[in-house]
Amino acid sequence: MLRDSITQAQKDAMKAREKERLAAIRLILAKIKDRDIELRTATATGDDDATISEVLQKMAKQRRESITMYEQGGRQELADQEKAELAVIEEFLPQQMSEADVTAAIESIKAEIGAESVKDMGKVMAELKARFAGQMDFGKASGLVKASFG
Structure with a gap:
């Protein structure tokens, strides 16, 4: 399951002392937790992997938009940070169609x-x-x- 692989990646990043990767994974887990809380009030809960994938896609889209805006604004250090987060998010997304x-x-x-x-x-x-x-x-x-x- 996707949730398990993200949790395992968090543990691996902690052991390897990869601060940036760990921070990005924690952001992912926080967004997933927010979504879980939203779904508690929903009548029907869907497939867990589909829900997590939806959250990841939304996060990736936000990062892509931020990267464009930061680069246009001349803030390359912020764009680089967003790119690093996007790379971690994309690890957990299913392969996109050509x-x-x-x-x-x-x-x-x-x-x-x-x-x-x-x-x-x-x-x-x-x-x-x-x-x-x-x-x-x-x-x-x-x-x-x-x-x-x-």
Whole structure:
């Protein structure tokens, strides 16, 4: 399970005295704990790995945005710190699909559901999210879906 591997990575980082890595892993665990608390009030709890993967993807997206902003602002030391955290977060994320694989998946789903125009974009995106959660960047996929109807 993903939760166990993150906890084990924390222990390994403590033993190896890797301060930066340990700090990033503790951030991950704190976000997961926050999410667990949010889900206590929810009626249905989903798959634990899927929930953790969702948290990790959100954290990775935030880091990527921060890196861009810091680099534009000339704050390279902060950008480097964010990059280090992003590298640790990405260790626990499932392998992302390549752009070619995403395009192939889009075409396959379009053929399956008979999507013919941009009006069907929502149906295609919903199916992508259902089948490939955690395996692709849906922001980029959305652009590819839109382009495929162009």
